[in-house]
Each structure stands twice: as structure tokens, then as C-alpha cells.
Amino acid sequence: MTSERKNGTGSKSGVSRRDFIGRVGSGTVGAALGGAAIKPQATSASQSDSLPQMTLVVNGRSERLSVEPRWTLLDVLRDRLGLMGTKLGCGRGECGACTVLIDGLPRYACMTLALETEGHQVTTVVGLMDGEELGPVQRAFVEEDAFQCGYCTPGQVVAAEGLLRENPHPNESEVRAGMSGNLCRCGAYKHIMNAVRRAADTGR
Amino acid sequence: MLANFDYARATSVTDAIEQCRADGAVFHAGGTDLLGCLMDGVFTVRKVVALSRLNELRGIEQSADGGLRIGALATLAEIAKSPLVRERWIALAEAAESAASPQLRNQGTLGGNLCQRPRCWYFRGDFDCLRRGGTFCSAMADGNQYHCIFGGYGCYMVHPSDTAPALVALGASVRIVSNNGSRLLPLESFFVLPRQDIRRETVLRPGEILTEVLVPPIPEGLRSTYRKVRSRGSWDFALAGAAVAIQRSGSRVEYSRIVLSGVAPTPWRSTAAEEAIQGEVLNTGTIVSAAEASVSGARPLSRNGYKVDLVRGLVAEALRAFALQ
Numbered sequence: 001m002t003s004e005r006k007n008g009t010g011s012k013s014g015v016s017r018r019d020f021i022g023r024v025g026s027g028t029v030g031a032a033l034g035g036a037a038i039k040p041q042a043t044s045a046s047q048s049d050s051l052p053q054m055t056l057v058v059n060g061r062s063e064r065l066s067v068e069p070r071w072t073l074l075d076v077l078r079d080r081l082g083l084m085g086t087k088l089g090c091g092r093g094e095c096g097a098c099t100v101l102i103d104g105l106p107r108y109a110c111m112t113l114a115l116e117t118e119g120h121q122v123t124t125v126v127g128l129m130d131g132e133e134l135g136p137v138q139r140a141f142v143e144e145d146a147f148q149c150g151y152c153t154p155g156q157v158v159a160a161e162g163l164l165r166e167n168p169h170p171n172e173s174e175v176r177a178g179m180s181g182n183l184c185r186c187g188a189y190k191h192i193m194n195a196v197r198r199a200a201d202t203g204r
Numbered sequence: 205m206l207a208n209f210d211y212a213r214a215t216s217v218t219d220a221i222e223q224c225r226a227d228g229a230v231f232h233a234g235g236t237d238l239l240g241c242l243m244d245g246v247f248t249v250r251k252v253v254a255l256s257r258l259n260e261l262r263g264i265e266q267s268a269d270g271g272l273r274i275g276a277l278a279t280l281a282e283i284a285k286s287p288l289v290r291e292r293w294i295a296l297a298e299a300a301e302s303a304a305s306p307q308l309r310n311q312g313t314l315g316g317n318l319c320q321r322p323r324c325w326y327f328r329g330d331f332d333c334l335r336r337g338g339t340f341c342s343a344m345a346d347g348n349q350y351h352c353i354f355g356g357y358g359c360y361m362v363h364p365s366d367t368a369p370a371l372v373a374l375g376a377s378v379r380i381v382s383n384n385g386s387r388l389l390p391l392e393s394f395f396v397l398p399r400q401d402i403r404r405e406t407v408l409r410p411g412e413i414l415t416e417v418l419v420p421p422i423p424e425g426l427r428s429t430y431r432k433v434r435s436r437g438s439w440d441f442a443l444a445g446a447a448v449a450i451q452r453s454g455s456r457v458e459y460s461r462i463v464l465s466g467v468a469p470t471p472w473r474s475t476a477a478e479e480a481i482q483g484e485v486l487n488t489g490t491i492v493s494a495a496e497a498s499v500s501g502a503r504p505l506s507r508n509g510y511k512v513d514l515v516r517g518l519v520a521e522a523l524r525a526f527a528l529q
Binding site (some may be wrong): 052075093108113116178181 | 206
């Protein structure tokens, strides 16, 4: 899998930085660059060659995967499924950047073991698209200029979606409470509040 | 990346107990505190026994005697939003709602909330902590802004749960199941003070599992509330909190329970404050009396004297709110 850089020269090997980092994780960088493959360290707890298998349903698609028990949902979404919309912030359930919906309820992907999601429906920010168009909550965030660096934004959008699914017409304090699990270091809170209100008003 | 562990899904409570017999095996309920502890290196595990398939541990319903039965796997969000809980056992709904953040409330369970490990930064950090088997307690000397003003003895942790004091105020019991059968224990007896055993926070032994919480029916006219003081409006644990349940006969207090959070290694019942208002009318004089009584015997450390004022204020505010009803 190669990809060209958008501007200027493509890399010599035809491998983008994202591909490289992705392949290091899966141990196939050797194959890409013709060197020795790098294998993840086996531990005594996982010496068996067969990792637990699971079926993960993400954004309506069913994926059959081998996972290590220690992998969080976030690890699997980003490193195995290439769903980069969901972000790693603090990695410990204290910022909200990794917010996804599990059976429609906002959850932190970084605090959820992947194996625990079997039998449940996971929705990421990518799953809120309307085909190739932005979904209503995403559109509201754009229209209200509700982000600066954009890093917390997927988590904010998914949290807002979860809030509005449960309470389509939240009052001010309900919006604050519903969004209180998402931090924004750029301080775009006022605009985020406006975006949630706009999404609610336009009947999300 | 965490060190790896084995993973098994329990198929029944009996199976869960059996699977957890192995050395280094732990239960996974919601997993919020478990993962946090693993990330901080508080302990390591060889095997995670997931309880998520045990539907018999879920649910919030009214029991035959008009009381409340809550499964250990009921989430904090489910409890906070339950019309049944909100209608009568208000302190519990308010406590559940005040915990953590929306996302964590969707994941965290009542059982896990009661059994969670301390937040003390020495316990969770790379320190030689007594409770973790080390040789001394750093909080005694300094860095004790978030430690206890009651019940400290060698260890000065505070119990982090909001639902625990609310449930104690409401007279709750817990069911503990083992291979020898099941027993019901008043929640007040579930927690362990450092003076009794510095190495554990609850009476749960290996081979035992908390399956449900039972709350007695609410007598007519009993009101309850949970108030929590913290730095931020979300995520933070209590700097101090108070669960208060009051029943009046006419204008006099017939029964009360005042239980504090964030100030002791266990939910801390303030019997002195309860006695101060017993049989009394709630007015400025009796309320101030009760507030003063609630901090009698407090032993602040070098940096947490502010908690004494917080407790006094919390108790006064809660009683004043009832007086005005």
C-alpha cells in the first residue's frame, strides 16, 4: 500500500510516514523495506500462537479480528482498522478525545478493552457521515466554527451526537453536563456549545 | 502498552468465582478503575475475568418489600437516570450523577464504584506506599491536600466513592456470593478502616464477589440528598461531600443519617451531627450545632484543614435546604 504525498516529492520508497508507522505496529515493515521483520514481543501470558478472535461491528461493518486482550478499542480502531478519526489524547479516560458511541452511548475507547465490545455496535466520528457528506452534528460544528486545532473535535462531535440521541432538546445546563466529558485545550467551548445548540435546533 | 494478560468471559457467577481463583486473576466489571490501575502500575494482573455476560448482575428494580434492588453491574448512568431511583432514593441518583463524566458513567458500574481502589497519588504513583506493601506513608508528612481528616491511622487515604455514602445514608446492604453461599452485609460494614487492615479497603476476600445492592423501602416523608464539593464541575472526586437523609414528624427530626465522603478512608457516618438534630426542629441554632458536631474530632493534616470548613458548610447547607422545604 503506497500513497503519494500531496505537495512536492513523493517518498523514494513510495511509503508514506503513516504507512510506515502503521506497519511497524503490525510487524510488516520488514516486508515493505526489504529488511528483517520486527515482531512484537511475546509475553508469557500470550505464548500461544492463537490470539483471541472477535467480531467487531464498527460503523455498521463487521470485522473479524485477532486481538490481544490488552488492546483497547482505541488501539484496534486506529492501529488495526485504520479508523484515524478517533483520537488518542490522554489515553486514560481524562480528556474525551477518543469518545465513540457503544450501542449509542458515549464511551472512551481508550478505557475499553476491545474484546469487551464484541456483541455491541461501535460508532466512530466517521460513522456520523451522511454518505460522503458531513452529518448534521458535524455540519453544525463547521457552521459555528467550533474548533481551532481540531484535535478534540471528533470526540466532541461524537459526544454531542450521543447527547442529542438521548435528549434531542437539551437546555443549557443539560448541554454543559452532556459535554462535560470532553476537554478542549484551545478553549473553543463557547463555539462548541453553540454548535450543539444549533444541531439540536435544526432537528439533528 | 500494558503488559499482556489472559482474558476469559465468565458464564455464570459460579464460573466467575472459579475463574478468579487463579493467582493474579481479577474481575472486570466496567473496567474503568481496573484499566486506570493497570496503566498506573498499581498492580499487575495475569488474567482478566470479564463479568459482562452476566445479565443476572444487571438491572434496577423495585423488590417485593418496596425497596430497591440494584445489580452490581448496573452502570452509574443507569442509576442516575432511573425514574425509580430518582423518585425516591434521590441521594443515590444525585451521587451517581455527580461521579466522573458522562462517558465514564456509561461504563462504570455500581459494584466497581464501591470496590474501587484509592486515588491517593502516593498509592497510584511510584512511591513506597504502605497500603501497597511498602514501608511508609508519604502523606503523613506532606502532599496531603486530598487526604483524610477522620479515621486516618498509618494510612490517610479518602474513600473515592460518591454512591457509597449515599447508600449508607439510605441504609443499604450488599450481597456477597462465594462457593459457600451468599450473605447480606450492611454496607456500613463492607468497608475497612486502616486501623483494622491497612492493605484492603473492603471485606471482600479472594473467591468472593459482590452481586447486588439492596436498599430498604423509603418511609413516608423521608427526604435525601447528596452534595459534593470539588474543584471542577466534572471528573473530579469529592474534596468533601455529604449524603443526608432526614425524616421529620411534624417539624421535628425523627430520623437522620449524615454520611460524609472525601474526608475519611471509608464513608464516614457523622453520628454526632445526627444526635445534634435528633428530635429537634431544624432552625439556625440546631443547624449550626449539627454542622459543628460533624467536624468534632476532625484531625486535619498539614495541608487539608480546608476540609473541616467544607464539611461544616456542606452539612449546614444540606440541612438548611431541608428546613426550607
